[in-house]
Amino acid sequence: MRVRIPDNKKYARALDILFQGGGLFWTRPTHVLIVTLSQFEALVNAGIVPPKRIRASRGKKKKPLELDLLNRVRDDLRLPSLAQTPATLSGHAFRFKLILPRLSQKARSSIHQ
Numbered sequence: 001m002r003v004r005i006p007d008n009k010k011y012a013r014a015l016d017i018l019f020q021g022g023g024l025f026w027t028r029p030t031h032v033l034i035v036t037l038s039q040f041e042a043l044v045n046a047g048i049v050p051p052k053r054i055r056a057s058r059g060k061k062k063k064p065l066e067l068d069l070l071n072r073v074r075d076d077l078r079l080p081s082l083a084q085t086p087a088t089l090s091g092h093a094f095r096f097k098l099i100l101p102r103l104s105q106k107a108r109s110s111i112h113q
Helices: 008-021 037-045 068-072 105-111
Strands: 002-004 026-028 032-034
Touching: 008 032, 008 037
Parallel strands: none
Antiparallel strands: 002 032, 026 032
16 A cells, blocks of 8 residues: 655654664655555554555456447458468567457357348
8 A cells, every 4th residue: 555644743743653663665756655554544643644544456347249340341451471482570560469369159159231
């Protein structure tokens, strides 16, 4: 948990409390401390930082797979140089790689419908 303490006296007091309590914490420039939840609670109990509401991380919501976008692509996206024997990559094809996800059987069947 990242805690910013702009006041010099409170910052020094926070460091003192963390040193006395032991454990591992990190300091960053401009009076920023990275502490554990128990260390944060100790700083709140000492009146150095205001209490925060801590909520669980929700993460990113997954977007539904838009299979109709795949059907809109009508161009031949194959590289002509790959049809040669031996296959070669040249130009921008040599610089970049496009990684496409493998579709499950359910997704494949919905594309062909």
